[in-house]
Amino acid sequence: MRLLLLCLFVSTISYAQDLTTGRRSSYFTFVYKLTNPEAEKLHKNQKPSQAYCHSLHTLYPTDSARFQNELPVGHYLVLKTISDKLHYELVSVNNISLHLLHNQRDLLFTVSDRGGEEVKNAKAEIRNRNIAYSKKDNVFPSTDERDSNN
Numbered sequence: 001m002r003l004l005l006l007c008l009f010v011s012t013i014s015y016a017q018d019l020t021t022g023r024r025s026s027y028f029t030f031v032y033k034l035t036n037p038e039a040e041k042l043h044k045n046q047k048p049s050q051a052y053c054h055s056l057h058t059l060y061p062t063d064s065a066r067f068q069n070e071l072p073v074g075h076y077l078v079l080k081t082i083s084d085k086l087h088y089e090l091v092s093v094n095n096i097s098l099h100l101l102h103n104q105r106d107l108l109f110t111v112s113d114r115g116g117e118e119v120k121n122a123k124a125e126i127r128n129r130n131i132a133y134s135k136k137d138n139v140f141p142s143t144d145e146r147d148s149n150n
Helices: 001-012 035-041 143-150
Strands: 028-034 057-061 074-082 085-093 098-104 108-114 125-126 129-131
Touching: 028 035, 035 074, 035 085, 108 125
Parallel strands: none
Antiparallel strands: 028 057, 028 074, 074 085, 098 108, 125 129
16 A cells, blocks of 8 residues: 555656746637727826737747737737736837938938838828928928028
8 A cells, every 4th residue: 555655656746846947827828809099098107007918810829939920910828827927018000100210400200101102191290289281391390491591
């Protein structure tokens, strides 16, 4: 009987998980779709809660590449665990891109759609001031000629 207990004890130890070299992250990374108000709250440094995990968009193995497929336009909460901590990231996929141009004086920028085409009729604002598109330079300048002449 003692020999049987000794064999069971030894076999249990040999199959136990080694915690020093075992996995320390979640097997899956979860991507949840968020509403615009939820994304705004997270952007303003509110910590996510379980209430944000209502619309699972996709999940993928944590050890694989980040996203297997391109995400549609919208806001997403990406969740995974590393060690004993929950890691989260707010990911926003937009239908336009802002490109800053450096001329060492002014803030100049262009706006393009997802296909790379320039959007010349975009509504641009800086500190609640409309920025008009300059057809001459093909950019949105942060200052216009009226401001630079004064």
